[in-house]
Amino acid sequence: MSALLHLFLANIVSQRSRKVVCLVVRSHDGTLICSHPSGTAYLAGFNIVETPGGSFMDSTLTLQNAYTTDDNTAGGRSSEPISKSKHAAPIRVLDLRGSHVDMDIMTQLSRGLSTNRFITTLSLSGNHLEDAAVALLASALMHNGCLLELTLSYNAIGEIGSTALAKALATNSHLRVLDLMHNRIGRDGITPWLGDTMRANYALRELKLSHNAIGDKTTIDLLQSLSPKALTEEEKLKARLSTRRHTTMSDGSADSHNDSEPFNSTLRTLLLSNTGISDETSTHLAHMLSHTRSLTYLDISCNNFTSEGNMSIARGLQRNASIRYLNYRENKLDEVAALATVRALKASSFLETALFQDCFGGESTVGSALGQLVKTTRTLVTLDLSHCPLEPPGVVEFYYALADNTSLRSIDLVSSRTARQEFWQSRCSKTRR
Structure with missing residues (x-):
């Protein structure tokens, strides 16, 4: 560059x-x-x-x-001064990663961005920016109509800075990508604005919040803004009664929802790795997965779901029709939750990447279920099962299924179990990639 x-x-x-x-x-x-x-x-x-x-x-x-x-005169110069402006393509990308940006520079930069009509990508990652500096930047975003991608990862942004950014997003209708990963946004940061802002903002396509301890409350507020409002049991009953004369009664497996409240239907990428979310969030995550048609890239790795929470997420995945990339790494799945999750993926006709590093145990039934997934999928391209100690006889079915699979291009089976590695080498020597 x-x-x-x-x-x-x-x-x-x-x-x-x-x-x-x-x-x-x-x-x-x-x-x-x-x-x-x-x-x-x-x-x-x-x-x-x-x-x-x-x-x-x-x-x-x-x-x-x-x-x-004068190119035709060696070492010569024309006596005519340049009277016209030199026009060239303006720069579009301003990369200031690790540049020791201080408050003086941020002040100048913010003033420039307020009227700039050329820069579309700005990276300020790794500058130890704090709330005061980010507040200046947020004020510029309210007036900027050109910037499309803003990277603020690996800084020291807290509650005040993130709230200022939210206010800017409420009025900025151009920004497409916001990266806030690895900051100091805690449970009280961005809570007052996140849901309302996302309901009103239809420009943002990628929101990256990984490695911020935002917790359940903030995440629930966000997820509720990305899907129709879930009805209460009383509201569901009324809805069933009102539609009985026109439709067959539902078995209740699908959640009813209220279309009267606006929700965001344009966000495509959501990164929530290591954000401290747990089972309290899982039901809302399942509801969002059941109804979203825009979200294609989801990272919920390294969180605190129990079996109950994982089961809820599996039900959401079962009904999802948009996710193409799923990062589930380092969320421990017991046998029941693992089987439900794999079966949900088997029903998907869109999933291309599934990352399950250190998720599955050694249950034979899980290996069999993975074999069925690999055998039937036509879309899955990348599968990460590293550090998943799958055991025979289920893992045998999985390896045989791999030999017949035609979609996978990358599979990670890194593990400390040398016997399984030897089995893989012997059984899959016929597989051509």
Whole structure:
């Protein structure tokens, strides 16, 4: 990636009674490595490009006392000054990862973003940004109509900063990707706004909240905003009675819902790994999975579900018709929950990636169920069963099914059990990938 991604706009300075802009480039560790060779450029400041010669300039600058080089005259110069602006494609990506961004830089950056019409991707990951700096950025987002992707992972954002971002999202209708992974957003952060904001925001496509201890309450608020409101038992009974004359009575296996309250139907990616959620969240997660038609990528790995919670999620997966990527890693599944989950995946005609590292135990029935999944799937491309100590005779059925599978392109069976590895090598030598 070009060094122009690490551009900063320094303070406006005055030289020879003319306002000029000083452009500097910083490396990831914050070291100044280049400055604009001309101090006689008129102010512009948002349209930075790299010239063919490797220098950096604003595409709308008019340079003074500059001359064009005559390519046909060795070492010669034209006597005609440049009278027209140099127009080039503006940069779209501003990558400031690990650049030691401080409050002064954030102030300048926020001012620029308020009126910028070119940058679509901004990464500020790994800068130890705290709430005050993020609040400045959030205020700029309220006025920015161009930025599509914002990465703020590996910072120190807490409750105040996340709340400020939420207020910005309530009015910003352009941002598509928001990455807040590995921050300090706790149980009280983003709670007041998350549900209401997501119900009103139809622009965001990817929301990444992994490795923030947001807990059940916040996550439930989010999940409720992504699906129709679940009816109470009394409301379900009334709904059945009102539709009895027109439809066959339902067996109650599908949840009824209320379409009168708006919900978000555009979010496609949701990352909730290691967020401290448990069985309290699982029923709402199941309801969301049962009704969403937009969500295709879900990460709920490394959480605190028990067997009951896993069973609820399995019921949601059974009815889901959109998930293509599921990361379930490091959520322990007992035999009953494991069988329910695998059978739910078997019913899916969309799932392409299933990650179950360290999820399954050594029950033979689970191996058999996985064999049936592998035997019947036509869509599954990637399967992670690493550190799952599957045992014979069920695992034998699984290995035989692998030999006949035509969709899988990647499978991870890494384990400390050498006997099983030897069995895999002997039984699957005929498998061609």
